[in-house]
Amino acid sequence: MTDGDAEAALVAKARAGSADAFGRLVHMHQQGLRAFLRRLGPADADDLAQESFVFAWEHIGRFDPARSFRPWLFGIAWRKHREGKRGWLRRLARQGRAVADAASTVAPDPGLKLDLAKAVATLPPEQKAVLLLCLGNEFTHAEAAQALALPLGTVKSHVARGREKLIAALGGPDG
Numbered sequence: 001m002t003d004g005d006a007e008a009a010l011v012a013k014a015r016a017g018s019a020d021a022f023g024r025l026v027h028m029h030q031q032g033l034r035a036f037l038r039r040l041g042p043a044d045a046d047d048l049a050q051e052s053f054v055f056a057w058e059h060i061g062r063f064d065p066a067r068s069f070r071p072w073l074f075g076i077a078w079r080k081h082r083e084g085k086r087g088w089l090r091r092l093a094r095q096g097r098a099v100a101d102a103a104s105t106v107a108p109d110p111g112l113k114l115d116l117a118k119a120v121a122t123l124p125p126e127q128k129a130v131l132l133l134c135l136g137n138e139f140t141h142a143e144a145a146q147a148l149a150l151p152l153g154t155v156k157s158h159v160a161r162g163r164e165k166l167i168a169a170l171g172g173p174d175g
């Protein structure tokens with residue numbers, strides 16, 4: 001039995017109401033999901049992962065078993081991340097702060113010398129998410145497109161352009 005077959009069997013059991021099967025799905029994916037969310041925004045990654053798993057459990061009946069579970073789960077996490085970010089920006093706007101001022105306060109700690117993390121942080125949100133899924137979590141382009149609800153061509157473009165930006169930021173051949 002392949003990993004995909006084992007996952008499909010667990011999904012079928014979870015859809016039938018097995019909390020144990022869903023717990024095994026959580027165990028299979030929690031490390032990768034938390035790592036993805038930490039790279040997007042480390043402050044609330046664990047909370048977002050938990051919210052994503054709860055949402056997935058509550059909506060497992062909506063999941064199309066003909067598809068892969070992992071992109072569906074990571075798509076939930078991506079949407080939760082974006083919703084949280086929008087909510088944060090709305091709260092700042094209500095407080096009368098300019099979004100640009102808020103963005104400048106979220107700069108990475110200057111004492112950290114993690115050049116790659118800094119370079120990734122400069123990428124636009126969708127491009128960052130695509131690179132983190134494809135390069136950091138070994139998603140195929142098709143899986144990332146499914147998870148992020150983006151066209152396949154857009155995902156491929158984000159990967160190519162994102163790599164170029166990272167190479168340039170890290171002092172690559174043209175940087």
